[in-house]
Structure formats: structure tokens, C-alpha cells
Amino acid sequence: MSKDDQILEELTSSEYKYGFETAIDADEAPKGLNEDIIRFISAKKEEPEWMLEWRLNAFEKWKTLKEPKWPNVKYPEINYQDIIYYSAIKQKATPSNLDEVDPELIETFKKLGISLEEQKRLTGVAVDAVLDSVSVATTFKDKLGELGIIFCSFSEAVKEHPELVKKYMGSVVPVNDNYFAALNSAVFSDGSFAYIPKGVRCPMELSTYFRINAANTGQFERTLIIAEEGSYVSYLEGCTAPMRDENQLHAAIVEIYAAKDAEVKYSTVQNWYPGNKEGKGGIYNFVTKRGICAGSGSKISWTQVETGSAITWKYPSCILKGDNSVGEFYSVAVTNNMQQADTGTKMIHIGKNTKSRIVSKGVSAGKSQNSYRGLVQVMPRAENARNFSQCDSLLMGDKCGAHTFPYIETGNKSAQIEHEATTSKIGEDQIFYCNQRGIGTEDAVALIVNGYCKEVLNQLPMEFAVEAQKLLALTLEGSVG
Amino acid sequence: MLKVENLKASIEGKQILNGVNLSVNPGEIHAIMGPNGSGKSTLASVLAGRDSYQVTEGSISFLNQDLLEMAPEDRAREGLFLAFQYPVEIPGVSTTNFLKTAVNQIREHRGQEALDAVTFLKLIKEKMKLVEIDNSLLSRALNDGFSGGEKKRNEIFQMAVLEPRLAILDETDSGLDIDALRIVANGVNTLRNKDNATIVVTHYQRLLDYIIPDFVHVLYNGRIVKSGTKELAKKLEEKGYDWIRENETTIAG
Ligand SMILES: Nc1ncnc2c1ncn2[C@@H]1O[C@H](COP(=O)(O)OP(=O)(O)OP(=O)(O)O)[C@@H](O)[C@H]1O
Ligand SMILES: [Mg+2]
Numbered sequence: 001m002s003k004d005d006q007i008l009e010e011l012t013s014s015e016y017k018y019g020f021e022t023a024i025d026a027d028e029a030p031k032g033l034n035e036d037i038i039r040f041i042s043a044k045k046e047e048p049e050w051m052l053e054w055r056l057n058a059f060e061k062w063k064t065l066k067e068p069k070w071p072n073v074k075y076p077e078i079n080y081q082d083i084i085y086y087s088a089i090k091q092k093a094t095p096s097n098l099d100e101v102d103p104e105l106i107e108t109f110k111k112l113g114i115s116l117e118e119q120k121r122l123t124g125v126a127v128d129a130v131l132d133s134v135s136v137a138t139t140f141k142d143k144l145g146e147l148g149i150i151f152c153s154f155s156e157a158v159k160e161h162p163e164l165v166k167k168y169m170g171s172v173v174p175v176n177d178n179y180f181a182a183l184n185s186a187v188f189s190d191g192s193f194a195y196i197p198k199g200v201r202c203p204m205e206l207s208t209y210f211r212i213n214a215a216n217t218g219q220f221e222r223t224l225i226i227a228e229e230g231s232y233v234s235y236l237e238g239c240t241a242p243m244r245d246e247n248q249l250h251a252a253i254v255e256i257y258a259a260k261d262a263e264v265k266y267s268t269v270q271n272w273y274p275g276n277k278e279g280k281g282g283i284y285n286f287v288t289k290r291g292i293c294a295g296s297g298s299k300i301s302w303t304q305v306e307t308g309s310a311i312t313w314k315y316p317s318c319i320l321k322g323d324n325s326v327g328e329f330y331s332v333a334v335t336n337n338m339q340q341a342d343t344g345t346k347m348i349h350i351g352k353n354t355k356s357r358i359v360s361k362g363v364s365a366g367k368s369q370n371s372y373r374g375l376v377q378v379m380p381r382a383e384n385a386r387n388f389s390q391c392d393s394l395l396m397g398d399k400c401g402a403h404t405f406p407y408i409e410t411g412n413k414s415a416q417i418e419h420e421a422t423t424s425k426i427g428e429d430q431i432f433y434c435n436q437r438g439i440g441t442e443d444a445v446a447l448i449v450n451g452y453c454k455e456v457l458n459q460l461p462m463e464f465a466v467e468a469q470k471l472l473a474l475t476l477e478g479s480v481g
Numbered sequence: 482m483l484k485v486e487n488l489k490a491s492i493e494g495k496q497i498l499n500g501v502n503l504s505v506n507p508g509e510i511h512a513i514m515g516p517n518g519s520g521k522s523t524l525a526s527v528l529a530g531r532d533s534y535q536v537t538e539g540s541i542s543f544l545n546q547d548l549l550e551m552a553p554e555d556r557a558r559e560g561l562f563l564a565f566q567y568p569v570e571i572p573g574v575s576t577t578n579f580l581k582t583a584v585n586q587i588r589e590h591r592g593q594e595a596l597d598a599v600t601f602l603k604l605i606k607e608k609m610k611l612v613e614i615d616n617s618l619l620s621r622a623l624n625d626g627f628s629g630g631e632k633k634r635n636e637i638f639q640m641a642v643l644e645p646r647l648a649i650l651d652e653t654d655s656g657l658d659i660d661a662l663r664i665v666a667n668g669v670n671t672l673r674n675k676d677n678a679t680i681v682v683t684h685y686q687r688l689l690d691y692i693i694p695d696f697v698h699v700l701y702n703g704r705i706v707k708s709g710t711k712e713l714a715k716k717l718e719e720k721g722y723d724w725i726r727e728n729e730t731t732i733a734g
Contacts, residue, residue, distance in 0.1 A: 102658070117665045246490065323549075428533075429569045429570070430569050430570075430571055432529075432531055432553065432569075433568070433569040433571070434571075434579075434583075435552070435553035435554045435556055435557065436529050436530075436553055436554075436556075436557050436562075436563050436565075437579070437580075437583040437639065437643065438557035438583045438584075438586050438587040438590070438643070439554060439582055439583050439586050440552055440554050440586065443553070443582060443586065447571070447574055447578075447579065448571060448574070448583060450573070450574070451571055451572055451573025451574035451622065452572060452573055453573070454572075454573035454574075455573075
């Protein structure tokens, strides 16, 4: 066995660090999906009638749609009637401050390394934590409120800001966009809502932490970010889930709306439970994320570091409708053991002089499969559209796979599209060079992989970048001997 | 500090080292010369612990430990350094970051605390002066797009930072311009003390005018066939390896 192979065999011995379950009473819906369940969810959340109507309509659409089969992933048939669609943590009343939050919950956050109190005091990050289905605590709300920024749970927005929710919800990702989007629209549990008024630069990173807790619950969160003219916001999303034998479904929606000259930066570090070495358990992550650069000169930038989930199906996209608008997608997807990822982006150029940039770095180890799938589409009226795509794959060992599916559709001759792709293997030479300087093999791999992903990691806010680097190392732990 | 006895090693079934004997004491500088393909880099790689080479016979002791039993990173942590004939590129990782990881892992191995950023930067600055290396080079990705000479100088810079007990310089002089050669030699001489030792692998007597060796060995067909003082290097320069070759055949015959 060559050194690389050994390294790989051993890398597969890493364990998921965030696998613990919180013993909090959950208030659950019975298994299965039908109109009654949707009414139950809506009632539990004390939603207005229009919201219920919207859900029911989505449910009707969902029944007419089929699960997509084109992604390069394999998994057993999902029984949608065997899933619990709502699980709320029992709490006396909505907490008005952290002291009223269940201490067990606070413990959980501490284990995750996101002590709300600490964050509140030290980092200046406003956190909206979604544990299973209910948004638990939102910090910094007051400070943001002074600037007219709204940052709250989606449920709260439904009640407090119905005009905004009605106007934008489903405007970027229509209810019938795809199977999972329709499912989410019918049963979404909670999520985050952010509104940045005209000309306001959000002074802190807005952050949401998602975590799937109870067994058999799919998490269907929904996020809506609205950036009014000339505003700026940077939004962070992180996720973890406890270890379980069964697979859990996660089908989220993120919608971003950017008005004229607005800029939204959306960063994700995803480390849902990937399942064990044999591929048992783990999250099925089927997510629809899309932003629209509605106004001229607007910009949406997606940065994602995907290390977890058994299956990732995710294509954060930009609709570049406004003239001179810019869309960016920076992605690192790491797969190990039996993980499968089919991820990429869509850049739809509609406006004139629109620009998009795609940087995708795939790292595959173990027996995993890692696919990049990207579409660059230039509409006829998109004069002088430009795209640059760079898709790199790094392989560790010879049992994994890396695939690239770039699709380019140009309807305007003035378009300039550049696509570069590389595939490389992590070099025994590089590892030996590090070893010779006293760096152990595991750290050498982490160093090399981090270097390889640098262009993407540089896009993340500082604290998040450090976290992401650690996660990369953790995911690849034991993949080289 | 280093004792190599009857070392035989092969790669992919092909025997390259045919019984090398070499003894290096603290404070000494040894030069190894020999024709292309004679096994100089192989010897260096085996000492550093590259696992594509199989040691089929013989022993190596380093600071009274069995070197062959040690993982490559542990050899490095115990003070063995190899300046590569062909330094490897690591995209996206700056020399500074790379060295910080190395220094701190070595320190951890020795039970010392990790250096904080300020102390580390001070150390780096000091060593930069010694080998007259530019800051901009250090913030770039390690060896990525470096010129041949820059890579070699970077190896010596790393050596200066890591302060090894035994440094093996594999043709570090090849590709260096006259000034760089002087700087590298000066670096080696400045770092020299009674406790450390250096093995320089070179093809050129010229280097040995700057780094004056205590011993010169000729490696030929995987064996050290001749050892002497720096006069031997001069003689080789004059007569070429044919002279050794003739000698060899007489010995063999
Ligand atoms: N992977 C390999 N498979 C087969 N032979 C190899 C392999 N690697 C090295 N060799 C051979 O081993 C011999 C010794 O090589 P080595 O690099 O040690 O020579 P050297 O003395 O350092 O030469 P130079 O002066 O050119 O640097 C050469 O004949 C080389 O072709
Ligand atoms: Mg050589």
C-alpha cells in the first residue's frame, strides 16, 4: 500500500465532534405529511390565515412535482410519510432575554462553541439560533433596531412584518421551483428574517446557527434577506446536527433580494452530521438558495464551506437582473468516507454589463463522490455579460471521485465567458516536505488543503475563516496515514 | 552524532545504495561528491525517512537513537534537516505560516510552549537578515513560482529558522548566482557551532571554497569509495570521476 493509500485509510477514522443530543422536551407533530399536519404546524405557530393558505397552496404544488433524479448522488427512496415535520422545544413562554432560555439549550450552544452570552459580549455577532424548529434567542436586536434593521425569526416576521414577508417570500424561489422548495414552502418550521433599510450599512455580521436536534425530524428552515437600496449586510450561517443512525432530511430555502446598489454577502459553514464511515446515518441536505440582484449595481456574494451531510444538493444562485450587477460564488466542498456532494451555482445574466465569478474547490477523500455543477446563462438582452469560472478538484487517494458539470448557455454574442478546471492529487512530495520540517502528516494535510482552498476561505469573515479551517482539518482527520 | 553502517537501500526493487558507511561528529562539515545517479540524493532521502525507499540492510544511529525506527517528522523534530535538491511547491501556504506550524510542532515535541506571533516574527526577521531574503518572498505561497535560486535560498532560510543539529544540503549551490552562493555559504558558516554538523552534497569545488569541509567523500555506485580532506575535492575537479572509476576497477579487479 502506498503512503497515500494508508493516509486515506486512516483519515477515515475521524469521528464527528458535534454528535450529542439535548434532552429537552420536544413538542412534536405526528409522523407524516397531509393537510392536517400543515394546519397543525400553522396553528402551533399561531400564524395568520394568509400564511396557512400559502402553505396549503404549496402543498398542492408539491404533490404534482417529482423528486429530482439528475444529481450525481445515490440514496435510498425517502419515505415522506415517515418524517416528523414539526418539533418545537417546550418552553414556558417566548424568552425576552437569555436568562429565560432553557439552561440545557444554553449548554448545547456552549458545546457547539457558540455561547450566546460570550458572543453577545465579545464578538459583536448577532445570533439568531434555530434549534430544530423554533428560533430560540435573538441577540443584539435592540442595537440593530436603532438603525431600522430588522433581524428576527421568520415566524416573528410573519406576525410583525406581514407586508414585507408577503411581498418578498417566494419572489426569488417560487413555491413550485423544485420538489424540495415546494416541500419547504408547505412545512417550513422557522428560520431567519433580515431587512436592511435604504442606505444602511449593517454594522455587524448577522449570524444564524442551525442545528437538527430531535430524532426523525426534518429541518425545513426558511431565510429571507432583503437589502434595500444602497444598503450592505454580511450574513453568516452555520449548522451542526447530532449523530444518529437514521438519515435526516434537511430542505431549506434561502432567498435574497438586493435592490439598487445594495450588497449582500452570504457565508455558510455547513457541517451537518455526515454519517459514519460505512455511510450509515447523516443528513440529506437538499437546499435551494437563490438571490436576485434586482437593482442596478447590486451585488450578491455566496461563500460556502461544505464539510458535512451525507448528501449535499445545493446550488446557491444569482439572478443578475439589474444592469451592472455582480454575482459571486466561492465554494469549498469537502467529502470523506461515503459522503456525496453535488453542488455548484447558477449565474443568470439578464441585465447589461453583468458580471459573475465562480470559484469552486472540491476536496474528495475516502470513497466519497464530489461533483461541481454550474450553469452560466446569458440572456439575449444581457449585453457585455462576463463570467469567470474556476473549478478545481483535489483528490486524496484513488477510491473517491471528482466530477465537473459546467453548463454554458449564451444568448448574446458579446458575452465573455472563461472556464478553467484542474484536477490534482494531494502530493506525497508535499506531505513528505512538510514531514521533513517536523509537521505531522495530519497537520500537513490540513495545511495543504487549507492552502488549496485559500481563495475561498479569504472571502469569509475572520472568525468564521478560522472556524472553517479547523473544520476542514477535522473532516479530513485520519484520511492520510 | 550520525553513524551510518553498511547501509543498503533500494527503490522500486532497484538497489541504489550498496553499503554506505559514514560517521559525522558534532562540529564537523562533510562534503559528499559523486557523479550523477550515484545515489547522493537517495542517501539524503533515506536519512530523512522518505518511505518510497526500502532499507534492506545496515543501520543508522542519530544522536544515539535508531533513526530507521523514527517517523520522518520525528527525525526532523530531533534536529535533522534536509535542504531539498528540488524543493516542493505548496500553493496557498505562505513560507511564514508553514514555518510557524513547523516551529511550533517541533517545540511541542520538545516540551516547549508554542511561540506567540510577536516572538515568532522577531525570530523570522533576524533570520531574514542572515540569509538576505526578502519579506515579499516569505509572504508568497511556499516555493510557488519561485525561481530556482529563490527556492534554494528559501531552503537555507528555513534551516536558519529551525536550527537543526544535522543539516543535509542536497546541491543547494546548484542554480545559485555568485552573490547568492556567498550568502548561502555565509549563512551556513554563521550557524555553525560545536554542537551541530552539516553534510553538503555538491558537484562543485567552488562551494567548498566558501564552506570549508573537514572531510570530502566520493559516492560512487552507491558506496563511499574515497574519503579525504578538501584536497580531494580539488583533485576531483582536476581529474574528473574517470580517475575514481579507474581506481574502482583496480580495486574491484
Ligand atoms: N523511483 C525510482 N525508480 C527507479 N530508479 C530510481 C528512482 N528514483 C531514483 N532512481 C535512480 O536511483 C539512482 C540514484 O539517484 P539519486 O537521485 O540518488 O542520484 P544523485 O547522486 O543524487 O544524482 P544527481 O547528482 O544527478 O542529483 C539513479 O540512477 C536514479 O535514476
Ligand atoms: Mg541528487
